[in-house]
Amino acid sequence: MKQIYLDHAATTAVDREVMQAMTPYFTERFGNASSLHTLGRDANQALTRAREEVADAIGANTEEIIFTSGGTESDNLALRGVLREHKGHIITSSIEHPAILKTCQYLERIGCDVTYLPVDADGLVDPGDVESAITRETRLISVMHANNEIGTIQPVNEIGAIAADHEIPFHTDAVQSFGKTELDVRKMNIDMLSLSSHKIYGPKGVGALYVREGLKINPLMYGGSHEMSIRAGTENIPGIVGFAKAASLACERFKSDTAHLMKLRDMLINGMFDSIDDVFLNGHQAKRLPNNANLRFMFVEGEAMLIHLDLKGIAASTGSACSSASLDPSHVLLALGIPPEDIHGSIRFTLGRENTEKEIKYVLEVFPTIIEKLRAISPLTRR
Amino acid sequence: MEYSEKVMDHFLNPRNVGDIPDPDGTGEFGNPVCGDVTQVHIKVKDDKITDIKFKTFGCGAAIATGSMITELAVGKTLDEALAITRDDVADALGGLPPVKLHCSNLAADALYAAIQDYQAKNKDV
Numbered sequence: 001m002k003q004i005y006l007d008h009a010a011t012t013a014v015d016r017e018v019m020q021a022m023t024p025y026f027t028e029r030f031g032n033a034s035s036l037h038t039l040g041r042d043a044n045q046a047l048t049r050a051r052e053e054v055a056d057a058i059g060a061n062t063e064e065i066i067f068t069s070g071g072t073e074s075d076n077l078a079l080r081g082v083l084r085e086h087k088g089h090i091i092t093s094s095i096e097h098p099a100i101l102k103t104c105q106y107l108e109r110i111g112c113d114v115t116y117l118p119v120d121a122d123g124l125v126d127p128g129d130v131e132s133a134i135t136r137e138t139r140l141i142s143v144m145h146a147n148n149e150i151g152t153i154q155p156v157n158e159i160g161a162i163a164a165d166h167e168i169p170f171h172t173d174a175v176q177s178f179g180k181t182e183l184d185v186r187k188m189n190i191d192m193l194s195l196s197s198h199k200i201y202g203p204k205g206v207g208a209l210y211v212r213e214g215l216k217i218n219p220l221m222y223g224g225s226h227e228m229s230i231r232a233g234t235e236n237i238p239g240i241v242g243f244a245k246a247a248s249l250a251c252e253r254f255k256s257d258t259a260h261l262m263k264l265r266d267m268l269i270n271g272m273f274d275s276i277d278d279v280f281l282n283g284h285q286a287k288r289l290p291n292n293a294n295l296r297f298m299f300v301e302g303e304a305m306l307i308h309l310d311l312k313g314i315a316a317s318t319g320s321a322c323s324s325a326s327l328d329p330s331h332v333l334l335a336l337g338i339p340p341e342d343i344h345g346s347i348r349f350t351l352g353r354e355n356t357e358k359e360i361k362y363v364l365e366v367f368p369t370i371i372e373k374l375r376a377i378s379p380l381t382r383r
Numbered sequence: 384m385e386y387s388e389k390v391m392d393h394f395l396n397p398r399n400v401g402d403i404p405d406p407d408g409t410g411e412f413g414n415p416v417c418g419d420v421t422q423v424h425i426k427v428k429d430d431k432i433t434d435i436k437f438k439t440f441g442c443g444a445a446i447a448t449g450s451m452i453t454e455l456a457v458g459k460t461l462d463e464a465l466a467i468t469r470d471d472v473a474d475a476l477g478g479l480p481p482v483k484l485h486c487s488n489l490a491a492d493a494l495y496a497a498i499q500d501y502q503a504k505n506k507d508v
Binding site (some may be wrong): 300379 | 386390391394395400411415417419420421422424437439440441442443444446449
């Protein structure tokens with residue numbers, strides 16, 4: 001059965017053009033970018049071009065891009081790189097990705113203070129809360145651009161302006177928003193920004209951290225003087241070339257991609273509301289990633305829905321814990337104030353470039369039957 | 384996470400789903416906050432479970448255990464039914480993923496609750 005893949009927030013397939021761009025760098029163009037011979041210089045040129053492409057995609061300068069192994073490393077490097085004296089205060093939100101939240105918890109253990117800002121029922125951080133949380137000890141503000149579960153887009157412009165007023169560095173995790181929303185680090189007053197390749201049809205295992213010129217951060221990894229001496233280790237040239245190609249394709253296709261995604265997303269959301277009762281949208285209706293439809297179905301549980309969908313050839317994801325190793329309900333949905341018993345009925349569809357209207361129609365055809373079946377056996381269904 | 388064939392069968396084709404209009408005993412176990420609730424209705428005649436129906440809100444494993452308990456309990460005396468353990472249910476299903484053994488294996492407890500409900504109502508008989 002052909003899979004209908006609606007889990008693009010988890011990962012994406014590598015684009016054919018990206019694959020083509022990468023292939024030579026595994027074999028005939030395999031040089032180490034630090035070597036002085038022809039092969040090394042060729043690799044170094046590829047690295048420079050890739051850095052330019054990624055910098056262009058976010059309005060940064062070339063030397064402000066540090067390639068990493070992905071979003072998690074970029075987030076770790078941003079936070080741990082700035083909080084290098086193991087003291088000071090960080091402001092973040094309560095709905096960040098674990099790469100930020102777990103790093104903050106680590107920093108608390110070694111002596112830092114962290115403020116986890118609440119969000120409203122749509123998942124939005126209030127920039128006023130950011131400003132009031134600032135203390136004399138605040139060393140960093142880190143608020144994600146768009147949430148990975150619910151797709152809510154934060155007011156990063158406002159938060160960036162507040163951070164700039166107080167001369168506090170502002171970091172944002174843009175792993176989910178890159179390629180799906182406008183991104184310009186200068187206009188948005190962003191000092192550090194995390195990117196990942198495999199969410200934008202690039203290979204896994206590569207990402208970047210943008211660090212504004214003049215902002216000093218400490219490395220996590222010591223060794224050679226790669227990546228402006230901030231990230232030691234021989235550069236993953238094929239991965240970096242693929243990431244850069246994916247980034248430039250994302251810019252090229254930005255208008256058509258986002259229009260396509262929004263159309264399918266709205267078709268899916270509206271179709272669900274038309275055919276199923278007791279359904280709610282998780283996250284903000286308008287300030288939302290163009291490819292995210294996170295829906296909550298009352299009286300049923302997420303994993304049961306996922307298995308039924310999987311048997312119909314549809315791949316989605318859940319905000320419910322039951323499908324993962326952890327049994328706790330989603331910290332994001334809890335932060336929105338949704339009762340835990342309702343959180344279990346949440347399911348996340350994240351669309352991609354290759355999805356079609358026909359696929360969404362098929363989902364809308366089979367999904368109401370799945371809900372009907374599960375509600376018929378649920379003791380919580382209106383008695 | 385992989386479910387056994389038996390779990391998948393009972394999840395997709397649950398046996399004895401529903402309510403009994405005039406049950407002799409009703410039990411419910413679980414907590415919607417944790418994501419799993421199983422409800423069991425029984426009919427009892429001559430100390431034997433003559434009919435049993437279940438409903439479950441929960442994951443695949445929770446639904447499958449609800450279905451399985453109805454098959455294990457029907458026709459049993461109350462004492463025999465009370466002796467059915469969570470492990471018996473999991474074993475009859477060909478095993479459950481470790482993470483599900485505690486959170487989603489609620490059916491035996493729902494059955495005990497239904498039997499206790501019956502016994503409480505029939506103390507003087």
